[in-house]
Amino acid sequence: MASPLRSLTSIRSTPGRAAPQSSRSQRPDLRVVPGRRRFAWFAMFLMVLVTGLLLGATYLHTRIAERQLEIDRLDAAMRTAQEEFDVLRAERAVLRSPTRLADEATALGMHAGEESEFVPIDPMLLAVTIAQTGRLPTADAIDPGSYARLEPLDQFRLVKNVSQEAP
Known part of the structure; x- marks a missing residue:
């Protein structure tokens, strides 16, 4: 084990002589401590x-x-x-x-048509049918000539009522 430097010098200076007893008692006991891990x-x-x-x-x-x-x-x-x-x-x-x-x-058994027939439509009826929005007018609220004030969908419903078809 290691010994302090003073004791080595005193041991060397006086060969064959042991270290004094008093210095040994003051010296702490040395032991091996495991290293940090x-x-x-x-x-x-x-x-x-x-x-x-x-x-x-x-x-x-x-x-x-x-x-x-x-x-x-x-x-x-x-x-x-x-x-x-x-x-x-x-x-x-x-x-x-x-x-x-x-x-x-x-x-x-079908064949191509040979002549065409066009159905005449009243312009007012066409105008009423073209429009599409809004409320259902009552028959009392509709005056002749007042179609322009109706909402488009109301005009459409009016046409459907006149033609007896459900909207």
Whole structure:
């Protein structure tokens, strides 16, 4: 063990002679104290932190991969639906084509009209029918010539009442 420097000099100066008893009793007992373990705790904390970060990164990458798979699945479903829509739209265009409709009508025994007849419409009745908003007028509130003051929808309802059709 280590001894104080004074005692070494006194021991060297007088060989074969032991240190005085009084100086030994005043000297504290020396013992081995375990070293501080700050570095070990820091290293342990750092390892736990790095492990946590790596696990978090692994979880994050897993979630990103799952989301990407979901996005890919939805993209494939969207492409399939778009292709099906395009097929149905082309089929609809074929079904609505004028030549096909004419052929179907001929097959059913229909034929093209040879003359047209136009039905004359009173201009006031047309004006009343064109308008569209508001309240339902009562028959007492309507005076001849007062159609301009009516709301457009009221005029429409008036026409429907006159023609015996429900609005």
